[in-house]
Amino acid sequence: MVLSRQEFRRLVSQAIASLPPVVAQRLENVEVVVEDRPTRAELAMAGVEPPGTLFGLYTGTPLTERGSWYGMVLPDKITLYQRSIEEACRTRGEVREQVRITLMHEIGHHFGLSEEELEQAGYE
Numbered sequence: 539m540v541l542s543r544q545e546f547r548r549l550v551s552q553a554i555a556s557l558p559p560v561v562a563q564r565l566e567n568v569e570v571v572v573e574d575r576p577t578r579a580e581l582a583m584a585g586v587e588p589p590g591t592l593f594g595l596y597t598g599t600p601l602t603e604r605g606s607w608y609g610m611v612l613p614d615k616i617t618l619y620q621r622s623i624e625e626a627c628r629t630r631g632e633v634r635e636q637v638r639i640t641l642m643h644e645i646g647h648h649f650g651l652s653e654e655e656l657e658q659a660g661y662e
Contacts, residue, residue, distance in 0.1 A: 539624050539627045539628055539629060539632070540624055541620070541624065541630070541633060541662070543572065543620065546572060546620045546624075546633070546637075547572055547619070549633060549634050549637045550570060550572060550618060552634070552642045553634075553637050553638045554570060554641070556638070556658030557645075558648065559576050561645060564648075564649070565645065567611075567613045567614060567650070568613055568614045568615070568616060568648060569613040569614070569615050569616070570615075570616045570618065570641070571576065571615060571616070571617050571618070572616075572619075572620050573615070573617055573618075573619055573620070574604040574619065574620055575591075575619050575621050575622055576591070576592040576595065576617075576619050576622065580592065580595055580617070581618055583595065583597070590657060591619075591625075591626075592619060592622060592627070593618065593619055593622050593623050593636065593640040593643075593654045594616060594617060594618045594619065594640040594641070594643060594644045595616070595617045595619075596614065596615070596616050596645075596647035596648055597614065597615045597617070597652070598614025598648065598649060599611070599614065600647060600649065600650040601648060601649055601650055603615055603650065604647070607637065608609065615647060616644040617643075617644075618637060618640055618641065623636045623637060623640065639648070643656050644648070646659070647658045
């Protein structure tokens with residue numbers, strides 16, 4: 539399944555708009571971006587070895603690790619990898635669902651949740 543960048547971003551925007559208000563309010567200073575595929579450095583950062591792939595990546599300081607020192611910093615970033623997601627999906631509906639799952643997974647990391655906790659919550 540291959541979508542235009544504009545259509546993929548529309549799905550990302552819809553996923554963000556569908557977030558519960560309590561979650562959306564805690565995404566202050568978080569930028570959500572779309573890239574084609576993860577770089578080797580991003581794969582390494584996530585602990586994924588080629589030929590493995592990555593649907594999304596959170597970079598920043600989780601809310602649970604912030605202290606009084608936190609301020610005047612660049613935004614945290616959630617990157618969604620369009621081509622990686624598309625290659626795993628057969629339909630637009632599957633892409634939409636994977637975008638939402640991946641976004642929620644990366645938001646979970648922003649909230650300080652571990653991979654194990656996210657898996658238990660169904661956001662693997």
